[in-house]
Amino acid sequence: RAEAKLIDGKAIAADVREEVRVGVAQMKEKIGKVPGLAVVLVGERKDSQTYVNAKKKACAEAGIDSFGTDLPGDATEEEVLKVVADYNADPNVHGILVQLPMPDHIDEERVLGAISYEKDVDGFHPLNTGRLAQRGREPLFVPCTPRGCIELLERSGIEIAGKEAVVVGRSNVVGIPAAMLLQRRDATVTIVHSRTPNSEEIVRRADIVIAACGRMEMVKGSWLKPGAAVIDVGINAKDDPSKKLGYRLVGDADFESCKEVAGAITPVPGGVGPMTIAILLKNTMEGAMRAYGMM
Amino acid sequence: RAEAKLIDGKAIAADVREEVRVGVAQMKEKIGKVPGLAVVLVGERKDSQTYVNAKKKACAEAGIDSFGTDLPGDATEEEVLKVVADYNADPNVHGILVQLPMPDHIDEERVLGAISYEKDVDGFHPLNTGRLAQRGREPLFVPCTPRGCIELLERSGIEIAGKEAVVVGRSNVVGIPAAMLLQRRDATVTIVHSRTPNSEEIVRRADIVIAACGRMEMVKGSWLKPGAAVIDVGINAKDDPSKKLGYRLVGDADFESCKEVAGAITPVPGGVGPMTIAILLKNTMEGAMRAYGMM
Ligand SMILES: NC(=O)C1=CN([C@@H]2O[C@H](COP(=O)(O)OP(=O)(O)OC[C@H]3O[C@@H](n4cnc5c(N)ncnc54)[C@H](OP(=O)(O)O)[C@@H]3O)[C@@H](O)[C@H]2O)C=CC1
Numbered sequence A, B: 001r002a003e004a005k006l007i008d009g010k011a012i013a014a015d016v017r018e019e020v021r022v023g024v025a026q027m028k029e030k031i032g033k034v035p036g037l038a039v040v041l042v043g044e045r046k047d048s049q050t051y052v053n054a055k056k057k058a059c060a061e062a063g064i065d066s067f068g069t070d071l072p073g074d075a076t077e078e079e080v081l082k083v084v085a086d087y088n089a090d091p092n093v094h095g096i097l098v099q100l101p102m103p104d105h106i107d108e109e110r111v112l113g114a115i116s117y118e119k120d121v122d123g124f125h126p127l128n129t130g131r132l133a134q135r136g137r138e139p140l141f142v143p144c145t146p147r148g149c150i151e152l153l154e155r156s157g158i159e160i161a162g163k164e165a166v167v168v169g170r171s172n173v174v175g176i177p178a179a180m181l182l183q184r185r186d187a188t189v190t191i192v193h194s195r196t197p198n199s200e201e202i203v204r205r206a207d208i209v210i211a212a213c214g215r216m217e218m219v220k221g222s223w224l225k226p227g228a229a230v231i232d233v234g235i236n237a238k239d240d241p242s243k244k245l246g247y248r249l250v251g252d253a254d255f256e257s258c259k260e261v262a263g264a265i266t267p268v269p270g271g272v273g274p275m276t277i278a279i280l281l282k283n284t285m286e287g288a289m290r291a292y293g294m295m
C-alpha cells in the first residue's frame, strides 16, 4: 500500500499567514487601521523570549502592530494585572497574550481571567473556555494550537463529521480544546489520558488521532487503524549524534511506523508547530475585525 | 446469569437529603444561620411551576430557607436581571436558580451569566462551566443532574477511574457536564450524539453508560457489554392503557432488555430523577458553607 499523505503544516501555515496579510491590508485600506497584538512576558525564560520574538516577527510580516511589555521575574501579580488592564483599555490592541508559564507566585487563572475576553487571542479566558464546551454557544477565540489542528484537517480535505476521533492527552492548552472542537464538528470523540489502561486499543478505533501526550513517539503505527489521519502535536528533543545540536525534534507519534499505516500524517517539525503562530495572527485579525464591526 | 443490581435512586437521594438536613441543623447550631435558595420563575408553564414547588418543599424539609420571585411571561430581560441582582446582593441567599426554559425574548445566556458564580447552584454560569472543563480548576458548583449521576455510581461502589464510559447525549445540562465529571474521575470517556453513525457499537465498549439522549428506550440490552453499569437520565411518557393516566414514565434505556445484560442499572422513575433535587439542596448547603467560611 501507499505511504501516508504528508500534511504539510509549513505550507498550510504559510497560506493562513498570507490570508491574514491580505486581510490586514484590506482593513488598512478600508478604515485606515490595523490589528494590534500585545504580548506580556514575565521573567527571563530563554524559551519564552524566543517564542515572544517569533510572535512579534510574525506580526510584523502580516502587517499587525505589536506591543510588548517585559516585566522582571519578581514582578507582583498587581503589576501584571495593571499591564493587562492598560492593554484592555487600549483601542489599538485587539489581542492580548500573556506568555505562559508565569512565575509561581503569580496566579495564572487570575491573570488570564483579567484579560478582556474580547481580546483573549489565546482563548484561555474562562468565558471562552466555557463557551467552547457548550452547545449553542460561540467562543470569541479558540486556543491556537488546537484550532491549528482542525485547520490542518480541514484544509487537507479530511472529513470530521461522523468520524471517530481519539485525542491522546487532556491538557487545557491542547487536548481538551481539541476534543471540543472535533465534537463541535460532529466527530465522536474519546479522550485518552495517562490513566487510560488500554490506550492502544482505543487509538486503533480512530479515523482521526490527535497525539498530544508529551510522550516522545508514543503512538506507534501498530496502534493505528489503516488509513487514519494523524495530527501530531508533540515536540520532543531526541538524541541524535548525527545532528549538529546532538538532537532532533520528534513528535508524540512515531513517524516512521505511523506513516506506513496512516492515510495522512503531519511531520515533526513542519506539521502543527507552524500553525500555532499562524492561528495567533488569524485570531488577532478576527479580534480587530470584530472590534471595528467588520465581522 | 443474575439480573442487574438495581441502583435505588430514591434511597440514595433520601440519604443525601438526610445528610443535608443534618448539615443544615449543625450550621444553625454553630452560627445561627441556615442556607437560603432563591428560585426565579418567569411565565406560567405548568411543568415549571411543579418543579419550582417541589424544590421549595424539599428546601423546607431540609431546613433551607427558600425565596422565590414569580414574574409574568412578558417580563423584560431587565426585570429578570434586576431580580437576579437583588438576590446576588442578599447575604441570606446562597443559591440562585432561574427555572429554564425562559420565554424566547429573554437571552438565557445573559441571565445565567448574571447570577453571581458564587451563588450559581445550577452550575450553568460560564465560569463554572469553563472550570469544569479544565484540568486543575475547580468549579464552585456542578450541574445537579450530572452530579447526581456520579453520586449514584460512587454510592453504589461502581469504580470510575480507569474504566471506559460512554455518554449518550451532549446537552449542556446533562451530557457534556456528565462527560467532564467522569473524565475528571479518570474514566476514558466517549460522547455519542445524534450524528454518531455507530452508537450501538460504541456503547458496547462501555463499562459505564450514561443514557441522556431524550429518545425513549433507545439503548437496548443488546447494545451493552455484559456487566456494564447503566445510569438512565431519560424521562419519557410511554402510552400505557393499563395506567390511570394512560401512560407511564420510561427512560432513554430499555429497562427490560438492559437489566438482563447490565451489572447495575437505575430504574425510571426512581433512579436519576430524585437525585436532581437532592443535589440542588447539597449544592445550596455547600454554597452557604463557603459563604460562612465553613468549607
Ligand atoms: N506544536 C505546538 O505549537 C505545541 C506543541 N505542544 C506539544 O504537545 C504535547 C502536549 O502538550 P501539552 O498538552 O501542553 O502537555 P501536558 O504535559 O500538559 O499534557 C499531556 C497530556 O497527555 C497525557 N498523557 C501523559 N502520558 C500519557 C500516556 N502514557 N498515555 C496517554 N496520555 C498520556 C496526560 O494525562 P494526565 O492528564 O492523565 O496527566 C496529559 O493530559 C507536548 O509534546 C508539547 O511539547 C504543546 C503546545 C503547543
Ligand SMILES: NC(=O)C1=CN([C@@H]2O[C@H](COP(=O)(O)OP(=O)(O)OC[C@H]3O[C@@H](n4cnc5c(N)ncnc54)[C@H](OP(=O)(O)O)[C@@H]3O)[C@@H](O)[C@H]2O)C=CC1
Binding pocket: B145, B168, B169, B170, B171, B172, B173, B174, B175, B192, B193, B194, B195, B196, B199, B211, B212, B213, B214, B215, B233, B234, B235, B236, B252, B272, B273, B276
Ligand atoms: N432526571 C432528571 O432530573 C432529568 C432528566 N432529563 C432527561 O434526560 C434526557 C436528556 O435530556 P437533555 O440532555 O436535556 O436532552 P437534549 O434534548 O437537550 O439533548 C439530547 C442529546 O441527545 C443526543 N441524541 C439525540 N438523538 C440521539 C441518537 N439517536 N443517538 C445518540 N444521541 C442522540 C442529541 O444529540 P445532538 O446534540 O447531536 O442533537 C443531544 O445532544 C431527556 O430524556 C430528559 O427528559 C433531563 C434533565 C434532568
